[in-house]
Amino acid sequence: MFELATLDTELAAIEVIRDVLLHQRRLRGGGCTGRVCLRCLRHHRDAIAEAIARGRTIELLLPAFPTKSPNPAKVLGPLPDMAEELALRFLESLCERIAEVYPPGARILICSDGRVFNDLIGVSDENVTRYAHEINRMIDRIGATHLGQFTLDEVNPGADHAQLRARLTAGRGPHPDELRAEVRRGGHLVQMYRGITRFMLEDLSVPEYTGSRAALQRHCRELAYGVIARSRAWDELLAELFPDAIRLSIHPQPCRTRKIGLLLADTPDVWLTPWHSAAVDTGDGHFTLMKRAEAEAAGAQLVTAHGRPSHFVLPRDHATVPAP
Numbered sequence: 001m002f003e004l005a006t007l008d009t010e011l012a013a014i015e016v017i018r019d020v021l022l023h024q025r026r027l028r029g030g031g032c033t034g035r036v037c038l039r040c041l042r043h044h045r046d047a048i049a050e051a052i053a054r055g056r057t058i059e060l061l062l063p064a065f066p067t068k069s070p071n072p073a074k075v076l077g078p079l080p081d082m083a084e085e086l087a088l089r090f091l092e093s094l095c096e097r098i099a100e101v102y103p104p105g106a107r108i109l110i111c112s113d114g115r116v117f118n119d120l121i122g123v124s125d126e127n128v129t130r131y132a133h134e135i136n137r138m139i140d141r142i143g144a145t146h147l148g149q150f151t152l153d154e155v156n157p158g159a160d161h162a163q164l165r166a167r168l169t170a171g172r173g174p175h176p177d178e179l180r181a182e183v184r185r186g187g188h189l190v191q192m193y194r195g196i197t198r199f200m201l202e203d204l205s206v207p208e209y210t211g212s213r214a215a216l217q218r219h220c221r222e223l224a225y226g227v228i229a230r231s232r233a234w235d236e237l238l239a240e241l242f243p244d245a246i247r248l249s250i251h252p253q254p255c256r257t258r259k260i261g262l263l264l265a266d267t268p269d270v271w272l273t274p275w276h277s278a279a280v281d282t283g284d285g286h287f288t289l290m291k292r293a294e295a296e297a298a299g300a301q302l303v304t305a306h307g308r309p310s311h312f313v314l315p316r317d318h319a320t321v322p323a324p
């Protein structure tokens with residue numbers, strides 16, 4: 001076991017949490033202040049300090065990398081591409097920075113949640129399987145030794161996909177009616193509900209859809225409640241399976257909550273994720289995320305790698321990245 005002979009546990013914990021909070025994804029009006037929010041730092045310090053005092057690798061859990069959006073106007077295809085690769089490289093570099101402060105380091109377990117709700121968002125189980133498989137291959141290819149992936153498939157090996165989801169939600173997660181009441185009362189869930197509804201609306205506004213916009217909006221609001229309920233069930237299951245892990249989230253979080261919101265990429269839209277967009281090289285070696293149609297409208301050129309579409313490059317004379 002690693003002994004903290006001279007290193008002060010408290011100081012190491014503060015350094016580690018500071019490294020994470022430098023990439024914090026904050027909820028607008030959520031109460032965080034400053035470049036590194038000191039209230040959030042104090043809030044999460046003890047859990048990190050506990051892992052450090054025991055000389056353990058710090059376990060960070062990140063429900064993320066579910067599956068690509070089914071909308072071809074947003075993404076390059078159903079499989080991970082440069083957008084995911086950049087996010088994985090960022091997560092790996094975060095763990096490397098933590099290991100510089102605290103040698104036993106940190107490990108991020110990506111809890112891929114595609115199987116949890118893919119039936120609600122119109123993505124096939126086969127595509128979820130292929131996406132998760134390619135994420136594992138990508139982790140190996142880029143040599144990310146601090147990252148791992150955990151999926152619902154591993155909870156009940158051998159069960160079919162519908163059974164996996166049924167077992168997940170049996171006795172876990174809120175009823176959609178409870179979520180409806182929570183949204184009506186206002187509070188932080190409203191922003192998440194609106195964000196997810198917006199994504200569903202974009203994802204399902206495909207050329208094949210022939211119904212009215214109002215009907216699609218109603219449908220997406222219902223689906224958003226379903227996605228949130230399933231995500232909460234997944235969250236509860238992860239808490240049962242990994243009780244000591246530090247919880248991360250790709251969703252903006254209010255100040256001093258159980259989870260730390262984490263920005264996976266430099267993007268002007270805090271809700272945009274690698275699986276809802278494509279990576280765009282802005283010409284100076286700097287990458288951002290844009291929806292595929294927006295990148296194409298800006299004149300970006302498609303680049304292929306490993307036999308598949310990978311990312312876009314904006315033309316050299318393109319001075320600014322358009323807002324989403």
Ligand SMILES: [Zn+2]
Nearest residue numbers: 032037040255
């Ligand atoms: Zn805060």
